[in-house]
Amino acid sequence: MTTTDIGPNxxxxxxxxxxxxxxxxxxxKIAMLPLIFTACxxxxxxxxxxxxxxxxxxxxxxxxxxxxxxxxxxxxSSRKWIVSIENLALYGICSLIGTLVIGFTLAALLDRxxxxxxxxxxxxxxxxxxxxxxxxxxxxxxxxPELGLQNVVREWGWTSFTFxxxxxxxxxxxxxxxxxxxxxxxLIMCIMLAGLRGIDEDIWKAxxxxxxxxxxxxxxxxxxxxxxxxxxxxxxxxxxxxxxxxLVVAQTSGGPGISSEVPAKYVMTAMFGGQNLxxxxxxxxxxxxxxxxxxxxxxxxxxxxxxxx
Amino acid sequence: MKLSKILLSGAAICAATSAGAVDLEVMxxxxxxxxxxAVSKLAEAWDATGNTWVDGAIAGGGDTARPxxxxxxxxxxxxxxxxxxxxxxxxxxxxxxxxxDLTEVxxxxxxxxxxxxxxxxxxCTIDGKIYxxxxxxxxxxxxxxxxxxxxxxxxxxxxxxxxxxxxxxKLQEAGITPLAMGGQSWQQNGAFGVMAVALGGVDAWTKxxxxxDAEAVMGPEYTKVFEAYGAAREMAKGLNVQxxxxxxxxxxxxxxxxxxxxxxxxGEFALAGKVAGTDYECLPGLGETGVLSTGGDAFxxxxxxxxxxxxxxxxLAALLVSPEVQVSFNSAKGSLPIxxxxxxxTVNECTQKGLDLLKDGKTIPDAASLLSPDTTTQLNDLxxxxxxxxxxTPAEVQQQYADIIASAD
Numbered sequence: 001m002t003t004t005d006i007g008p009n010x011x012x013x014x015x016x017x018x019x020x021x022x023x024x025x026x027x028x029k030i031a032m033l034p035l036i037f038t039a040c041x042x043x044x045x046x047x048x049x050x051x052x053x054x055x056x057x058x059x060x061x062x063x064x065x066x067x068x069x070x071x072x073x074x075x076x077s078s079r080k081w082i083v084s085i086e087n088l089a090l091y092g093i094c095s096l097i098g099t100l101v102i103g104f105t106l107a108a109l110l111d112r113x114x115x116x117x118x119x120x121x122x123x124x125x126x127x128x129x130x131x132x133x134x135x136x137x138x139x140x141x142x143x144x145p146e147l148g149l150q151n152v153v154r155e156w157g158w159t160s161f162t163f164x165x166x167x168x169x170x171x172x173x174x175x176x177x178x179x180x181x182x183x184x185x186x187l188i189m190c191i192m193l194a195g196l197r198g199i200d201e202d203i204w205k206a207x208x209x210x211x212x213x214x215x216x217x218x219x220x221x222x223x224x225x226x227x228x229x230x231x232x233x234x235x236x237x238x239x240x241x242x243x244x245x246x247l248v249v250a251q252t253s254g255g256p257g258i259s260s261e262v263p264a265k266y267v268m269t270a271m272f273g274g275q276n277l278x279x280x281x282x283x284x285x286x287x288x289x290x291x292x293x294x295x296x297x298x299x300x301x302x303x304x305x306x307x308x309x
Numbered sequence: 310m311k312l313s314k315i316l317l318s319g320a321a322i323c324a325a326t327s328a329g330a331v332d333l334e335v336m337x338x339x340x341x342x343x344x345x346x347a348v349s350k351l352a353e354a355w356d357a358t359g360n361t362w363v364d365g366a367i368a369g370g371g372d373t374a375r376p377x378x379x380x381x382x383x384x385x386x387x388x389x390x391x392x393x394x395x396x397x398x399x400x401x402x403x404x405x406x407x408x409x410d411l412t413e414v415x416x417x418x419x420x421x422x423x424x425x426x427x428x429x430x431x432x433c434t435i436d437g438k439i440y441x442x443x444x445x446x447x448x449x450x451x452x453x454x455x456x457x458x459x460x461x462x463x464x465x466x467x468x469x470x471x472x473x474x475x476x477x478x479k480l481q482e483a484g485i486t487p488l489a490m491g492g493q494s495w496q497q498n499g500a501f502g503v504m505a506v507a508l509g510g511v512d513a514w515t516k517x518x519x520x521x522d523a524e525a526v527m528g529p530e531y532t533k534v535f536e537a538y539g540a541a542r543e544m545a546k547g548l549n550v551q552x553x554x555x556x557x558x559x560x561x562x563x564x565x566x567x568x569x570x571x572x573x574x575x576g577e578f579a580l581a582g583k584v585a586g587t588d589y590e591c592l593p594g595l596g597e598t599g600v601l602s603t604g605g606d607a608f609x610x611x612x613x614x615x616x617x618x619x620x621x622x623x624x625l626a627a628l629l630v631s632p633e634v635q636v637s638f639n640s641a642k643g644s645l646p647i648x649x650x651x652x653x654x655t656v657n658e659c660t661q662k663g664l665d666l667l668k669d670g671k672t673i674p675d676a677a678s679l680l681s682p683d684t685t686t687q688l689n690d691l692x693x694x695x696x697x698x699x700x701x702t703p704a705e706v707q708q709q710y711a712d713i714i715a716s717a718d
Contacts, residue, residue, distance in 0.1 A: 078690075253493065259697065
């Protein structure tokens with residue numbers, strides 16, 4: 001009853017004091033000003049500037065000489081761009097599913113109160129402390145047929161063993177994926193573990209009383225309860241996918257041929273290798289568009305829906 | 310009185326020298342052993358004039374270094390001097406008025422007369438003004454062959470491309486990869502350029518690269534080149550290396566027969582203690598068409614508001630072209646000097662072949678001074694795709710090559 005009483009009371013009071021609404025909590029608002037400025041000028045302004053100049057034929061330096069949609073036409077007729085998009089989609093889907101599944105499984109295993117949990121947690125999280133450049137180089141060596149895994153297995157006696165993903169255009173993206181998963185799952189595991197620890201012990205007791213199996217409890221009860229944790233993980237993974245660049249540069253430099261190119265690398269090569277800013281801007285605008293297309297419906301469902309509900 | 314006069318004049322001298330002596334930051338991407346040694350010759354020469362050379366080396370090659378340099382220039386914090394390959398890379402910086410006009414220095418030192426071939430200076434010239442000081446000549450037009458590999462296969466070292474193709478199966482039987490090719494796209498594009506000049510002839514090459522003639526790409530000369538390039542792709546199977554010097558060391562070790570690579574590869578042979586003519590052979594123009602492309606490095610000088618630095622920049626530009634620096638720098642780097650009136654201290658058989666071609670005027674401009682970096686990037690992408698996609702036929706790549714040339718600026 002008390003909660004419903006506050007609702008109607010605050011409502012009218014706010015309508016009376018409407019003019020002072022902007023002045024309420026003034027000091028935090030002032031403190032926010034730099035951030036608001038950054039968001040508007042750097043993020044929004046920079047984005048608009050980039051989109052604007054993607055309609056020009058800017059070379060090494062930005063120039064306002066309009067060419068309409070030429071840059072976009074060239075972009076979409078470029079074989080390398082198509083390959084980049086396909087690669088990103090493949091990497092994105094596999095990395096998203098792989099990271100979530102492996103991350104959650106590891107977290108669930110650690111959550112079973114095993115001995116030496118802290119040791120395992122550190123080991124799994126450790127790769128995250130390495131940059132993508134280091135990760136890429138390490139995995140380039142591990143996957144190198146003469147130095148790495150293939151050679152080791154052959155020395156064990158299995159001489160026909162062949163595992164050379166980085167030199168095979170068909171499966172090179174999986175070579176990148178292995179490195180990406182190795183680097184990224186540790187963090188997701190930790191976030192998941194924190195989520196699991198947040199689950200009330202009573203839930204487990206109730207499930208046990210009802211005679212529900214452990215796996216089933218995880219899938220049917222725990223995972224739905226961990227929705228916010230999954231959303232956080234999803235955002236982190238998705239951001240990592242879109243900006244995939246340094247791993248590729250360190251591990252394969254887009255090779256063999258153009259078979260492991262990704263959009264961010266296309267942008268960098270066009271802008272700085274090819275001295276063609278317009279083309280790079282067009283490509284980065286398309287990247288933004290892709291993110292927006294995925295993000296807006298999701299944000300609407302996630303945040304827009306709640307207000308009405 | 311006397312003492313104060315002496316002190317005053319002493320102070321004046323100090324002031325004069327300190328006004329003349331400047332610290333110049335020079336950015337470049339020469340970081341391998343031989344290259345760093347060559348840069349130190351430049352730095353020594355500059356320091357000997359009483360000025361200070363502030364070294365701004367960027368590791369990772371031109372593709373990494375150029376964006377850093379450009380962003381510093383555009384960002385208003387330019388180095389005093391920076392290295393680019395002469396050609397069209399600096400075109401827009403010059404258009405935007407960001408680089409210092411060196412015409413005055415060039416005229417005072419008579420660059421027009423001494424720089425050989427003249428195309429080097431042309432590459433620095435825009436609207437009659439000179440904007441860069443060329444320091445060396447590098448040429449792509451070489452094939453390096455391993456004597457040991459051919460000895461093992463029991464065939465004589467080929468003297469031209471067709472002999473190379475004939476003997477290639479023998480090498481494969483002996484477990485040697487006939488052609489060493491690194492995985493980076495610029496190497497595959499560069500090798501194609503060499504084959505185009507050697508097998509398609511200078512005329513067809515000029516039509517395509519200078520005239521941007523797409524029909525010439527579809528013509529019979531280039532058809533031959535694309536077919537040869539497709540055949541070369543088969544010869545390169547079995548060796549997976551990335552960097553050009555890894556491919557070179559395969560030739561040095563004799564695990565690969567030959568490599569098409571610019572004259573900078575010779576530095577690797579020298580470093581490994583190999584002797585031209587006995588341990589390895591070199592074929593300019595693949596032994597078919599003996600010409601040299603004259604690419605190379607040049608220094609550009611961003612405009613600076615400080616008059617002392619501007620004076621220093623001009624002094625450095627003159628110094629880089631001077632005979633002493635040309636000899637010490639190019640001897641260390643293994644490149645050819647940009648002036649015909651100096652003698653290098655160490656000249657082996659291969660360098661001599663290059664010098665002879667230069668003397669005879671058998672030179673062509675470097676593709677980088679004819680094609681924009683944008684076009685070069687597109688060609689890199691196309692040729693590396695072809696090289697790594699066995700299903701792609703020479704006819705397909707020829708058509709796409711023609712499309713890129715047709716839209717080139």
